[in-house]
Amino acid sequence: MPDLNETSDLNRTPELDKTLLAVDQGLDPALDRLFSFLKIPSISTDPAHRDACRAAAEWVAGELAGLGFAATVHATPGHPVVVARTDTGAPRRVLFYGHYDVQPVDPLELWETPPFEPRLGATPDGRRTIVARGACDDKGQVLTFLEALRAFRASRGTVPVDVTVLLEGEEECGSPNLPAFLAAHAGELGADIALVCDTGMWDPGTPSITTSLRGILHAELSIEGADRDLHSGLFGGAARNPIHVLSAIIGAAHDASGRVTLPGFYDDVRELPAQVRARWASLGLTADAFLKPVGLSISAGEADRLVIEQIQSRPTFEVNGMFGGYTGAGTKTIIPARATAKISFRLVADQDPAEIRAGFEAFVTPRVPADCRAVFSWGEGARAFLVPPDSPDLTRAARALEQEWGVAPVTIGSGGSIPVVGQFKDRLGMDTLLIGFALDDDRVHSPNEKYDLTSFHKGTRSWVRILDALA
Structure with missing residues (x-):
């Protein structure tokens, strides 16, 4: 893993400052756009919401078209796929993947307010939040990236890299039509690196980059x-x-x-490299701390392994x-x-x-x-995914996150599986950086789902820095 101890903002430029200022000044209208997106009940697994899924696809395609992208809503046997791209001749291209569909809201009676009537709230410790189904998974996260693109357009007229955006509407029901879509459209989806914003932070003040998926x-x-x-x-x-x-x-x-x-x-x-295991050990994740919130305390995994190894790399x-x-x-x-x-x-x-x-x-x-x-x-099965630890793009993204948050990101594995990441590698030949701003208490897939306002705001600023660094 690259050395991330350097804390000075080496990439700071007047152009970057202008774009970050555009994010700050545009936060209120960005929230208005997010609320409009969250009002669409795009529950992919329920046939009754088929029209809403189409409406969500068309809404986000319209936003991208307004940012100067060539945006298309592609029909599939299920819900549509949105593909939008710029072709400015920039030396590098990134592919951003996300999804506009959401989980069902059941049990409805446990919601404090209607799930598709977004509102601002607060946690008991005073953090301001956005509350609605999809606020975190994945509409809020998608909008952090789109709002970063908007800030570039407002401050510089263009993004420093060419961008392809791929948004699907069936992630929450297993992405049954995505593999065939990727195979049929491989030519227009190629890029130097893929970016996914559907993961989380280590804690409210520490960003993370997921470098492996099971x-x-x-x-x-x-x-x-x-x-x-x-x-x-x-x-x-x-x-x-x-x-x-x-x-x-x-x-x-x-x-x-x-x-x-x-x-x-x-x-x-593979055995973990010694330096990675030492870094994970320094995070201090114990069985009691990890399992206590679910009513357990004793790990049942391999006795000679750290708890973080058991859940991420074994x-x-x-x-x-x-x-x-x-x-x-x-x-x-x-x-x-x-x-x-x-x-x-x-x-x-x-x-x-x-x-x-x-x-x-x-x-x-x-x-x-x-x-x-x-x-x-x-079932068909999906291979695990691992970002090479010496990836230059991993280095660039990590330093960009450190400059925004003031602390080096934690590079971790994920015990979960995101099959599309393996498909990007197998079908399109590209690695993926998984960078998200969700928190453990965001109640993803549960009633009263939320997204911290700081996650939305600083997540957008983070993408500005990352795209600038990747250029």
């Missing part, structure tokens, strides 16, 4: 026994119970130290659900014919989803009794 692989394993559910009084003690078999398989997937026991599971896992095997037999009210004394587990793997750099799939099947097969059957169902 990949993901979904599986469903069913164990089938008898050809029907059996009477447990007549067959109990003799007939095989698929729930017992499945439970034994799942129980054997981890050892006492928290390691996954699938053959070859860790073969391609692979996982998780059971997301198990079911079989009778689960209704009262009793029904049966031996079920089938039991099922829904499983997800979070993968790290160099792990191949196809190899993990083969390893899991090799693990399960010898554990299935001769008179039972294992049935596997697999």
Whole structure:
């Protein structure tokens, strides 16, 4: 990782000062535009909001057109994709990705005010906030970038890099149509670097850059026994119970130290560089501090790993659900014919989803009794993503953030998965910088979602500095 100890604002120029001033002076109208965007109930997973999703796409395309972009709303089998670009002949081009769709608002009764009537609020400690569904995820974050573009246009007439903006409307329901869209439009989406603003800060005063994402692989394993559910009084003690078999398989997937026991599971896992592990250790994230807010206190991960490693740079095997037999009210004394587990793997750099799939099947097969059957169902899978630690663009962005926030950003991994980032690498051949300004208390996907006003304001200023540095 580059040396970020240098705190002087080496990139400060009169032009940069003018653009930052334009951000400051334009904050009130920027909030008005954000509120207009937030009023559109663009819930992608609900067919009843299909027209609202179209309206959100057209709204943001209109804003980009007003900034001098050639903006197009592309139809897909689902919700539209917006692509907008400038072609000024600048020596570098960036691709900015975000999404205009939002999560459902349920349970509605827990909202303090209507979710699509945005308002200014405050946290108990006095931080001013923007409250609405989508305020943070992802409309507020998208607008930080668009408002930075607006400030460049107001202060200089142009942005110092050429920009392509890609906004989809199905991120919250799995982006089912995005891979085909990327394949069909690869020629117009190429850039030197991709930028994503759908992540968070380390704390309210410390920015962060996410430099790695875990990949993901979904599986469903069913164990089938008898050809029907059996009477447990007549067959109990003799007939095989698929729930017992499945439970034994799942129980054997981890050892006492928290390691996954699938053959070859860790073969391609990279060890953290010593300096990165030391930097992560210095952050002081303990199991108690991380787990206490959710009612836990003891880590179940690999015993020889830091908690931050367990959640960001190590692979996982998780059971997301198990079911079989009778689960209704009262009793029904049966031996079920089938039991099922829904499983997800979070993968790290160099792990191949196809190899993990083969390893899991090799693990399960010898554990299935001769008179039972294992049935596997697999999702497509996505590889993990890692920004090269010596990336010059990572260095530039990190210094720009430090100049805005007065403290060096934390470079961290993310335990989550953003498949589009892997697709940018695989299909378009570009790396991605994940820089967001969300906070842990933003209640993303929950009632009373909010976005700190400081995140919106300084996030916009941060993008000005980053784009200036990337140029």
